[in-house]
Amino acid sequence: MSTTHVQSLPNVRGRMSYTEFGEGKRRRAHLENGTDRIAAQMGDAASRGDFIVYCEGQRHRHPNAVNEGYELRISWATDELDPSKADDIQRGMEYAYTLCHELAPDSMCWVTMHVDGEGGCVHAHATIANHDARTGQVINKGDTSLYAPRVKAVNDELSRACGFQVLGADREMSLWEQKRETFQPDSFDRRLGDRVAGARDRSGTLDEFRRNLGLSGVTLKETSKTDRKTGEVTTGWSYKAVDEWGPKRRTRKRRASNLADDLTREGIEAYFEAKQHELEAQQQDAPAPEVLPDVPETVAPEERPSTDSAIDVYDLDRAYVSEMASDLQKAHIHRSREEGKPFMDERYRQIVEARKHPDEQLAKLREDVDAARRGFHASKEARDTLQHPCPGLLAGMHVFAKAGCNARDPVSRMMADMTAMMLRMMIQEALAEERRRQREEAERRVYESRKSMWDAEKRLKAAEKALSDEDEREVKAHAKTMQARYARARSVSPSTPRSADKGKQFGE
Numbered sequence: 001m002s003t004t005h006v007q008s009l010p011n012v013r014g015r016m017s018y019t020e021f022g023e024g025k026r027r028r029a030h031l032e033n034g035t036d037r038i039a040a041q042m043g044d045a046a047s048r049g050d051f052i053v054y055c056e057g058q059r060h061r062h063p064n065a066v067n068e069g070y071e072l073r074i075s076w077a078t079d080e081l082d083p084s085k086a087d088d089i090q091r092g093m094e095y096a097y098t099l100c101h102e103l104a105p106d107s108m109c110w111v112t113m114h115v116d117g118e119g120g121c122v123h124a125h126a127t128i129a130n131h132d133a134r135t136g137q138v139i140n141k142g143d144t145s146l147y148a149p150r151v152k153a154v155n156d157e158l159s160r161a162c163g164f165q166v167l168g169a170d171r172e173m174s175l176w177e178q179k180r181e182t183f184q185p186d187s188f189d190r191r192l193g194d195r196v197a198g199a200r201d202r203s204g205t206l207d208e209f210r211r212n213l214g215l216s217g218v219t220l221k222e223t224s225k226t227d228r229k230t231g232e233v234t235t236g237w238s239y240k241a242v243d244e245w246g247p248k249r250r251t252r253k254r255r256a257s258n259l260a261d262d263l264t265r266e267g268i269e270a271y272f273e274a275k276q277h278e279l280e281a282q283q284q285d286a287p288a289p290e291v292l293p294d295v296p297e298t299v300a301p302e303e304r305p306s307t308d309s310a311i312d313v314y315d316l317d318r319a320y321v322s323e324m325a326s327d328l329q330k331a332h333i334h335r336s337r338e339e340g341k342p343f344m345d346e347r348y349r350q351i352v353e354a355r356k357h358p359d360e361q362l363a364k365l366r367e368d369v370d371a372a373r374r375g376f377h378a379s380k381e382a383r384d385t386l387q388h389p390c391p392g393l394l395a396g397m398h399v400f401a402k403a404g405c406n407a408r409d410p411v412s413r414m415m416a417d418m419t420a421m422m423l424r425m426m427i428q429e430a431l432a433e434e435r436r437r438q439r440e441e442a443e444r445r446v447y448e449s450r451k452s453m454w455d456a457e458k459r460l461k462a463a464e465k466a467l468s469d470e471d472e473r474e475v476k477a478h479a480k481t482m483q484a485r486y487a488r489a490r491s492v493s494p495s496t497p498r499s500a501d502k503g504k505q506f507g508e
Contacts, residue, residue, distance in 0.1 A: 004155050005073045006146050012055040012068040019112040019125045040093050043110030051110045058131040065138050069130045070146050075123035083115035083122050096124035102154050106134040176260040188243045188252055193259045206272050217241055237265045372453035
């Protein structure tokens with residue numbers, strides 16, 4: 001297993017001098033004796049000095065760049081690379097060179113190997129020039145940034161490919177069955193983990209798991225984080241529930257990784273993937289049932305009288321929509337004046353047209369009601385169909401009941417009967433669940449279509465009531481006008497009683 005560390009180098013020459021001679025007394029000793037501390041070295045330049053000159057030249061090419069290069073240190077344990085073996089040192093040097101070009105494919109590098117560290121381990125100092133030959137830019141731009149998480153991830157992947165051990169790869173996945181004992185029996189973490197594990201065990205798919213979590217009073221929160229440098233998106237789960245057993249009733253939250261690894265997003269998805277693979281394997285291994293000719297026909301379901309016949313009792317009569325159109329016209333004018341807009345627009349012309357032709361508007365309302373009723377009855381018939389047994393289920397039950405008849409010995413017949421019974425139970429459960437789901441969906445459609453039909457009838461009734469009020473208002477207005485005319489006529493020429501001049505002739 002290897003560890004990595006990244007360090008920026010404003011001055012490559014000074015760092016390369018350290019990797020060659022060291023510092024302090026060790027440096028002076030090497031310079032006096034004409035030796036160095038290099039165990040092995042290799043790179044993309046002709047020599048060590050040429051690589052230093054190249055990095056300094058690129059500094060002039062990128063005057064705004066802070067660093068001339070980067071140093072990547074890689075260290076191996078003594079049980080993986082032996083510092084006394086030249087082959088192990090060579091292997092580590094080739095690995096460090098490959099890792100540099102995995103991280104920065106188009107940048108020159110130079111690898112220096114040491115075995116004289118404090119721990120006595122084989123370690124590499126890999127210097128990478130801060131210049132990308134393909135893009136002409138510095139390498140800390142875009143997706144080639146040398147930051148610690150990416151270096152660690154690439155190092156782990158390359159270690160597996162090259163046969164090295166990976167740090168932390170052998171850690172076993174924690175399971176809730178074992179980890180739940182580490183929590184107190186009355187603690188919030190244990191109760192929350194039991195709820196999540198119970199919802200998972202009762203579910204067959206990830207969507208069903210989410211629904212069962214909600215039924216258990218647990219809220220699943222999914223948090224996504226985007227790395228600013230690489231754009232990589234990581235998603236984590238946390239569970240939230242009400243703590244009703246603590247000293248104070250409150251809502252608390254726990255990260256899934258703090259409970260157990262098999263309750264995290266990756267653990268839950270792996271659980272349902274394994275469950276799906278097991279189900280597919282069982283279906284492939286199950287013997288195909290022999291189709292028998294004497295499959296009983298299903299009896300057609302008896303027709304039942306509609307329990308919603310009261311819905312069709314409401315009959316439509318002729319009415320008027322003038323009052324409704326008048327109110328809409330007044331409201332439209334008032335709103336347009338408040339907004340400072342002219343009210344003579346397309347909507348105003350539609351309202352005036354509806355007021356002039358109330359019968360056409362009534363016909364449209366009747367069409368809406370009829371369409372809503374047809375949709376309701378269609379969805380209701382679909383729901384009623386699902387109430388009856390499925391013909392395929394009856395046929396399958398009959399086939400599996402006959403599955404063991406052709407067996408020759410008792411043991412074979414017993415095994416065939418047991419297989420048929422298990423398959424029968426599985427099919428019954430699957431079909432029952434499918435019928436339940438379809439029935440719920442049909443009932444939902446019935447309720448929606450019934451709501452649409454009732455809304456249409458409410459609109460029609462409101463129009464009829466408004467038109468009826470309009471008729472009554474017009475009658476009252478007419479009577480009031482006639483009374484006013486009669487009162488005016490009497491005030492202008494009051495009538496004379498006939499009994500006063502009963503004995504006189506005309507002109508007398």
